[in-house]
Amino acid sequence: MADRNPPRPTDAELAILRVLWALGASTVRDVHDVLNRHAPTGYTTVLKLLQIMTEKGLVVRDESQRAHIYETRYSEQKTQRQLLSDLADRAFDGSSAKLAMQALSGRKTTPEELNAIRDLLKRLEGGSK
Amino acid sequence: MADRNPPRPTDAELAILRVLWALGASTVRDVHDVLNRHAPTGYTTVLKLLQIMTEKGLVVRDESQRAHIYETRYSEQKTQRQLLSDLADRAFDGSSAKLAMQALSGRKTTPEELNAIRDLLKRLEGGSK
DNA sequence: GCCGGCCTACGAAGCTCTTCGTTGACTCTA
DNA sequence: TAGAGTCAACGAAGAGCTTCGTAGGCCGGC
Numbered sequence: 522m523a524d525r526n527p528p529r530p531t532d533a534e535l536a537i538l539r540v541l542w543a544l545g546a547s548t549v550r551d552v553h554d555v556l557n558r559h560a561p562t563g564y565t566t567v568l569k570l571l572q573i574m575t576e577k578g579l580v581v582r583d584e585s586q587r588a589h590i591y592e593t594r595y596s597e598q599k600t601q602r603q604l605l606s607d608l609a610d611r612a613f614d615g616s617s618a619k620l621a622m623q624a625l626s627g628r629k630t631t632p633e634e635l636n637a638i639r640d641l642l643k644r645l646e647g648g649s650k
Numbered sequence: 651m652a653d654r655n656p657p658r659p660t661d662a663e664l665a666i667l668r669v670l671w672a673l674g675a676s677t678v679r680d681v682h683d684v685l686n687r688h689a690p691t692g693y694t695t696v697l698k699l700l701q702i703m704t705e706k707g708l709v710v711r712d713e714s715q716r717a718h719i720y721e722t723r724y725s726e727q728k729t730q731r732q733l734l735s736d737l738a739d740r741a742f743d744g745s746s747a748k749l750a751m752q753a754l755s756g757r758k759t760t761p762e763e764l765n766a767i768r769d770l771l772k773r774l775e776g777g778s779k
Numbered sequence: 780g781c782c783g784g785c786c787t788a789c790g791a792a793g794c795t796c797t798t799c800g801t802t803g804a805c806t807c808t809a
Numbered sequence: 810t811a812g813a814g815t816c817a818a819c820g821a822a823g824a825g826c827t828t829c830g831t832a833g834g835c836c837g838g839c
Contacts, residue, residue, distance in 0.1 A: 531795085531796060531797085532740065532796090532797095533796075533797065533798095534796095535740055535741055536740075539741075548816095549816080549817085550815085550816090562798090563798065563799055563800090564799095564816095565798080565799055565800075565801095565817090565818095566797070566798050566799060568816085568817070568818085569797085569798075569799080569818095569819095570796095570797080570798095572817085572818080573796090584817095587805065587806080587815085587816065587817090588815080588816065588817090589816090589817075598752065600741070601741055601742065601749075601752045602752055602755075602756040604737060604741055605737075605749070605752055605753045605756055606756060606757065608733060608734075608737060609753070609757070611661065611664055611665075612664060612668075612729070612730055612733055613730065616763075617753045617754065617756060617757040617759060618753075618754070618759050618760070618763035618764075618766070618767065620730075620734070620750075620753050621749075621750040621753040621754050621767065622766065622767060622770055623727065623730045623731055623734055624734045624738070624746045624747075624749050624750040624753065625746065625747070625750050625767075625770060625771075625774065626731075626770065626774075627731040627734055627735060627746060628735060628738070628746040630746060630747050630774060631747070632775070634745075634747035635747075635771055635774060635775055637747070637751065638747065638750065638751060638754075638767075638771060639768075639771060641751055641754060641755065642754075642764055642767060642768060642771075645754065645755075645759065645764060646761070646764055660825090660826065660827090661826090661827095662826075662827065662828095663826095677786095678786085678787085679785090679786090691828090692828065692829055692830095693786095693829095694787090694788095694828080694829055694830080694831095695827070695828050695829065697786090697787070697788090698788095698789095698827080698828075698829080699826095699827080699828095701787085701788080702826090716785085716786065716787090716835070716836080717785085717786065717787090718786085718787080
């Protein structure tokens with residue numbers, strides 16, 4: 522029954538997922554408090570979003586307490602890769618390498634980050650996982 | 651009057667932009683023919699999209715002929731960078747480097763592509779534009 | 780000069796996304 | 810045990826996206 526392909530989260534959904542990844546399993550109130558700090562958001566707005574996300578399978582809900590506990594269903598990394606794979610298909614001819622190159626050219630990158638990427642390249646080329 | 655920030659193209663809009671980037675300035679019919687080859691699409695659907703995209707400023711229209719000629723307003727590269735910058739903000743803490751690393755880890759990359767990226771790193775580190 | 784075909788314009792319908800008000804239930808406490 | 814606070818559920822409204830049917834104008838061929 523579980524969806525094989527998780528649906529692409531919308532903007533508002535992604536904002537909630539980010540909070541859940543940061544906090545771990547949380548109540549609606551927890552999520553609302555964080556989001557409200559950045560931009561005024563109604564409590565019921567967050568609640569509704571989480572209900573929809575539960576239906577979509579983006580989060581799972583523990584209803585054993587009065588205040589339900591929500592948790593992400595997919596890791597941050599998995600979701601990020603999904604989004605990138607999607608964008609590569611839609612705008613980069615399916616090429617992740619083209620995408621990566623544009624990303625690196627587009628914005629400033631620190632020397633530390635460049636080194637990290639160099640290491641990554643070495644690992645990829647090594648053929649080892 | 652020209653929008654300073656081009657709006658993020660939707661999925662259907664992006665599909666049209668891709669055709670325009672490939673063909674160059676084209677009529678609705680040209681675009682429709684290409685899109686219709688991949689997935690059945692109504693002619694007026696494409697027309698309507700192009701009209702909306704004209705209003706949004708994503709494309710420009712030459713009405714001097716009976717069959718209007720449409721052309722993209724922003725280059726493919728500029729649009730791609732916009733999309734990536736956007737995604738970096740929404741899902742990668744604003745870090746293009748994190749985004750690039752996930753992109754490279756996520757999918758298979760050919761040795762040629764790895765080399766191209768290595769060259770790019772060299773250029774970036776050189777500090778030269 | 781009329782007909783058929785191609786073109787744009789218009790508007791509407793169905794869908795999703797986002798937001799929020801209201802309601803009714805539960806719970807703690809004075 | 811009554812009142813205040815907290816919670817989930819529901820429904821609805823408004824915006825944007827996507828699709829397409831229909832109408833009206835233009836043009837070439839007969």
